[in-house]
Amino acid sequence: MxxxxxxxxxxxxxxxxxxxxxxxxxxxxxxxxxxxxxxxxxxxxxxxxxxxxxxxxxxxxxxxxxxxxxxxxxxxxxxxxxxxxxxxxxxxxxxxxxxxxxxxxxxxxxxxxxxxxxxxxxxxxxxxxxxxxxxxxxxxxxxxxxxxxxxxxxxxxxxxxxxxxxxxxxxxxxxxxxxxxxxxxxxxxxxxxxxxxxxxxxxAGATTAPQQKQPSSNAKPATTTGVNTDCTEEPASTDPGGGMNPDPSLSPPPFPEGTNPGRLGRLRPGQPRCSKSAGFANLGKLNAALPFAAQVRFRLNVQSQSDFAHNYFRSYTYAHTAAVPSTGNALGFGFMPIKSTLETTQVAPPGGTSDTANIYSDAPINQYGQPAQFRGAGYLRSYVQLKVGGVSVNGTPMNLGDKCRTDAIPLDLKVDLGDDSTGRSGLQDGGTYTGRVTVPEFKQCGTGEDLSPLLNAMSAGTSNYVKIEAAQWCDPTNMIEPFCDQQPEPTTYSIVPGGTIQARIAPFTFQGPAGGDHNGAGDDDTDKWVTPQIRCDSATFKFDFKKGHYISKYFAGRVTDAHFTGCVRTPGDVPQEMKASGLPWGANLKTSADTGDLTMSIAGIYWEAAGADGCDLHFNNISDSYDGDIAGTIQGIGLDVKNDRMSFAGVTSGLQVGFQTACQRAGAGYVPSAPWSVVGDMNYKPHQKITSP
Amino acid sequence: MRKLTRNTIIGGAVAAAAIGFTSIPASAVTGVDISAPGASSPSNAITGVNAGNVTAKDNSTGAAITCSKGTASGTSKIGTNLPLAGVATVSSLALSSPANPSGWCSGPVGITVQVTASNFPWTMNVTGVTASGVTPGQLTGIKASIVGSDNCHATVAGPGGAGGTISGNYNNSTHNLTTGGVGSTSNLTVQTVDANCDPTLINAGDSISLNGAFTITPSAPATGPLTINSHT
Known part of the structure; x- marks a missing residue:
């Protein structure tokens, strides 16, 4: 590690x-x-x-x-x-x-x-x-x-x-x-x-103080905005300033196809949460990207509705965003160096009174419930206003006054929360929000001369890509980790060169729990505490990783193929045909906040080991009702990027024997829910440079 | 290759339980024999570690709590033709999911949940004959409270707030004590919820099922696994 x-x-x-x-x-x-x-x-x-x-x-x-x-x-x-x-x-x-x-x-x-x-x-x-x-x-x-x-x-x-x-x-x-x-x-x-x-x-000083009423230095006044980016509790839905934004333009998206949720549940206070977010918005006309950073304060899940039969849950959350003014440089009209500071403020929709942002999320009720057919997603809907200042063109300050701003702009961002194959994440896990926003015309720019047309010629009217990485949400009440006094930062990865990776482990050892009648001689035999294993000469996994920078920790890659050769089950050395299904599986990255260690999880796994003795073992996860199979997830696979190794030593969850298993062997390792785990490390190539960011 | 259905796999146990409750009344079972190598009468301490996830499910809303780690301790009687009631007791049960923040179990829709079992000791009774090494039984006295990361506080118990009962079985081959699954019964209900609890997920009066398997290991002086058979 x-x-x-x-x-x-x-x-x-x-x-x-x-x-x-x-x-x-x-x-x-x-x-x-x-x-x-x-x-x-x-x-x-x-x-x-x-x-x-x-x-x-x-x-x-x-x-x-x-x-x-x-x-x-x-x-x-x-x-x-x-x-x-x-x-x-x-x-x-x-x-x-x-x-x-x-x-x-x-x-x-x-x-x-x-x-x-x-x-x-x-x-x-x-x-x-x-x-x-x-x-x-x-x-x-x-x-x-x-x-x-x-x-x-x-x-x-x-x-x-x-x-x-x-x-x-x-x-x-x-x-x-x-x-x-x-x-x-x-x-x-x-x-x-x-x-x-x-x-x-x-x-208090002995000398006479200057008469000025504010601290002074040998400097001009700053362009501070009074933005408070600390994590403070968002008002509860029942408190003044709390509650979802009732504006129809911020209403929820349609339910996923095939789901039929019941009525909206009772309104509750919701839980306060905070998340730091950082990203950028392209300015198409300027061929530039403006950085964005903000503290977002949430009230989580103030209302909900569900569809038990389809393992579907829609949650209603609202938020306020405090964005830090961002300063960017660009070339106006392709040649003119421009510097400007942009303030993004959450505002009420036209004709509305509430500046609250609404967030809707679609997710399975239960992580280990029946397979869910829809893809999870979060939808952030709000209005923002852009105010520009501190503009200099070719080094010459351009006085736009303090009223140079746009009207309210609709902002509709979406975060992918995965599916059963890729693995799923939740709103509180953070993630990558993307969307497009069209910059409208700036108004009231300039103190004497109207400079709005010049500004609009450089920036207004184009559809611009927005990409914001939200950090894992924290709890300002310090009840559930992570606490907001140690607030997580947004996490993204650089993966170079990315693309296809071949990981191989030889021999491949997959073992279950001890106990049982492995040789069929009865329970009084001495094999009862033997650990069952499936040993293969080798196993090869083919990964396809995203490449480049600013890659989200979720769905950073996938497993597109898995092959096992020369497999036997012990005790008994029973030949096995080991095969994988449900491909591609999702690969997700995670960096420990405590140790900095990089780990990977693989989701969507189904393995089958068909033995020559008729014992047909299926490995995945089983449902929380204890009556069906669901895709398996292996979490905590260590990534040693220096030595090109993937280690199963720190695995925190493995696979279980599934209900599709048909095996006459009486043993703890062959019954549904029995946990099996991979032993050893895989080497992979080519070398990958994986860093955060 | 012959495939068995999952119902057959679950148990032999379920089938045996059905037999115990219908074809052969439990009252026909006069007693139970419990042994473990190295153990002597009247009792021996036991520990249990989960084999797979342990889940509690609200049968009305479908919301479930899943714990990846479970440890239990207790005592098993040792002897021949023992009474069916009180063959073993559970004196502690700890449930967690170490990969989650604070080690809390995984609840619905990303909520994490702290589960606290109470009203110990719980008592295990044998309820039917042993078939194919699987003995049906029930666990009584169960109470628990939960606190969710959504600040939802709830309690679970049996009728009238007394200790609840769930059915299960012990398998002499796997040494697993298993509850839940097809054909299992539970009289656990949600007793209380507070205003923070999402009514889409949990409400007072909802029935609760408990699913999981614990591999039972006798402590020293025992040197081998526990075997339970109805006395014939």
């Missing part, structure tokens, strides 16, 4: 960072750490990357009104995914002969929008750009690329007592080593985690 190399003790990271920046000697006794390890979603012209940033500094533990608060030098350390470096080197836009960027080659700058707030007022902290260079650990051309730097930031003076807090915002990252042909190596980064850096309490 692989340990997650990114799991670093934060204290050690900060200390190392400060030491490397030469700061330790300058630290005053009466000081405290501020800083955080944060995550950003960074977008270049055509791809998105997850970047982690460590920011660290020292501030006085207390400060006084009217006296400057010096942070001194601030250290920054960025960890860039290998895919970012590799991707840049693979771009066709690279000049002929251009080499893959090595760590030594890569330098850059990071400009982070940091705000200082006190008593509801905020200002731009005006932190300068940090120069970045690679550290020694990143010298090799494999693995993440680590860049770090440091610099002095302006002091803060405030006229009021109370807590002053620093909060990081969007980041603009320019990587000089990434070749200027790649959009200048510029990435727009939107925060996807908590951005709080730290705080200091300002006490």
């Amino acid at each position: 692989l340990a997650n190399p990114r799991r670093v003790v934060r204290g050690a990271t900060v200390t190392a960072l400060l030491a490397s920046a030469g700061l330790l000697a300058a630290v005053r006794v009466a000081s405290a750490d501020i800083g955080a390890e944060m995550t950003y979603l960074c977008s270049s012209r055509d791809a998105s990357y997850k970047v982690t940033a460590d920011i660290a500094a020292k501030v006085p533990s207390t400060a006084r009104v009217g006296q400057p608060v010096h942070l001194g030098e601030v250290g920054i350390r960025l960890r860039l995914p290998e895919a970012l470096r590799a991707s840049a080197s693979q771009r066709s836009a690279l000049p002929q002969g251009a080499q893959r960027a090595s760590a030594e080659d890569v330098t850059g700058t990071a400009t982070i929008a940091v705000t200082i707030s006190q008593q509801g007022q905020s200002v731009d902290a005006a932190w300068p750009a940090f120069g970045l260079s690679s550290n020694a650990d990143s010298a090799a051309n494999v693995g993440p690329l680590v860049l770090q730097g440091s610099g002095a930031v302006p002091a803060l003076v405030t006229d009021g007592t109370g807590v002053v807090a620093w909060k990081a915002g969007p980041m603009r990252l320019r990587l000089s080593g990434m070749n200027s042909a790649d959009g200048g190596g510029i990435l727009s980064c939107t925060p996807t985690s908590s951005m709080a850096l730290g705080q200091v309490r300002i006490g």
Whole structure:
């Protein structure tokens, strides 16, 4: 199993960072750490990357009104995914002969929008750009690329007592080593985690405080929006502000074909949940992608209706989304460099009063119930409004005013929740929401001259693809894990090269529980505690994995073929014909939040072992009614991507003997529900680089 | 290749149970013989580990709770021509699904559920003759409470809130104590639900079936599996 190399003790990271920046000697006794390890979603012209940033500094533990608060030098350390470096080197836009960027080659700058707030007022902290260079650990051309730097930031003076807090915002990252042909190596980064850096309490000072009523620095006011992206409980359906949106345009989709649910159940409070989401929306006219990050607050399953006969359940959930303003770069009309900040706000439908988003999900009532014939899905339906600001064209600020926005835009996104063959996931597992949205015209843009036509010529009217990855939902009441104080991040994978993978295990051993009359000599015989096994000379599984970046953890691949050769059942060495059915099976990926280990589950499995003695064993899962067979799932298969191995050592669920079994052998391993499991590891080829993201 | 139907597989047990209840009245069985190598009268401690998933199903709504891990402990009487009632007791039962958050069992529509069994000890009675090594019986005294990740709190018991009863059987070949499946009976009902419980999934008064198999292993001084036969 692989340990997650990114799991670093934060204290050690900060200390190392400060030491490397030469700061330790300058630290005053009466000081405290501020800083955080944060995550950003960074977008270049055509791809998105997850970047982690460590920011660290020292501030006085207390400060006084009217006296400057010096942070001194601030250290920054960025960890860039290998895919970012590799991707840049693979771009066709690279000049002929251009080499893959090595760590030594890569330098850059990071400009982070940091705000200082006190008593509801905020200002731009005006932190300068940090120069970045690679550290020694990143010298090799494999693995993440680590860049770090440091610099002095302006002091803060405030006229009021109370807590002053620093909060990081969007980041603009320019990587000089990434070749200027790649959009200048510029990435727009939107925060996807908590951005709080730290705080200091300002006490009453002996000196006369300035008369200003807000904290000030030598900077212009920030474009803070007051967006609260913390996880707070969504109001219950019975509380003010709670409940599904009654607007007819947000009504549920038709039920899946073949289902006939009963009446809608009683309205209940529903359960509060939160989920971080991150993704992008293409802007077709600009040939650019805008990053998107948000905290979504849910009330889960406030109403439902079901169809017992078809194992079908529709759940009604509602949500509010707090999106972080996202800054993007693009070329207007194909040549004009444009930078803009876009705010996405959930709004009421035209003529409506509720800005709530409705979510409908279709899923089986029971995971182990009778086979369900429909494909699971979730539908998010709401209206949003886009507000644009901070626009500069070719470096020249363009004053659009503060009212430049669109009308309400219908947003209809769908998440695939799988079927019995691929394996199923639930709304709370997170997933990939996709859809298309047409950007309408912006209005009221410009303070004197009407700049709306110019903006609309560049952005309005096209249908644009939206793809958002939602993280596993968390529980803000801390009743059921994951708790929201350790909120999961959206997880996607890069799989390179992907495509066809052949996995082989030789010998293949499949074993059941001990006990029973294996040789037919009666129960008093000595074979009663023997473990039954099916041993094959080899087993070969053919996988077809998706390829590229930003691949969802669900349905990342599938098993298209499985072959077994030279099989016998022991004891007795009874020849077996082992075969697989129900193909293709679904393959899903998962990274442990605790260990960082990567595992795979395979769903949709049916195996049959027909013995020469007439014992015909079927392996799958059995229904919760204990009277029928359903597709089997093997969870927890370890993926050792360094050594190209799939390990069954950590398997958390295997297959069971099914009811289709016809076997005269009397033994614990041959009766329905008896658990059997694969022993050993598989080697696969070709080598796959599977990283998250 | 000859195929048996699944009904035949389930049990031999089910068929035997049917025989026990109809063709040969339980009252015709005078006693039961229970033995295990190394065990001596009057009793021996036993443990049980699930063989496959253990499920509880609401027969009105179809909603089910499935647990991938189950462990039980108790005591079995050892001897010849023992009374049919109280041949064994269950003093603890723990159900979980380790792969789920907090190890809670899998409930319907992605809900996870913490199941807590109570009202121990439960009592096992033999109800019919042993056929093909399978002895029918029943487990009585069952009560349980559940808490779902949707904050639904519910309790399950027998009629009037007393301990409930389910039918089952013990197989001398597999050493499995099995409940549920075709022909099984249960008088368990949902006693209480709170306002958080989804009425589409669970309501007070719904009948509950319990399905699962536990492989029974006698503890030391026993050195081998338990064998149960109706006394003839």
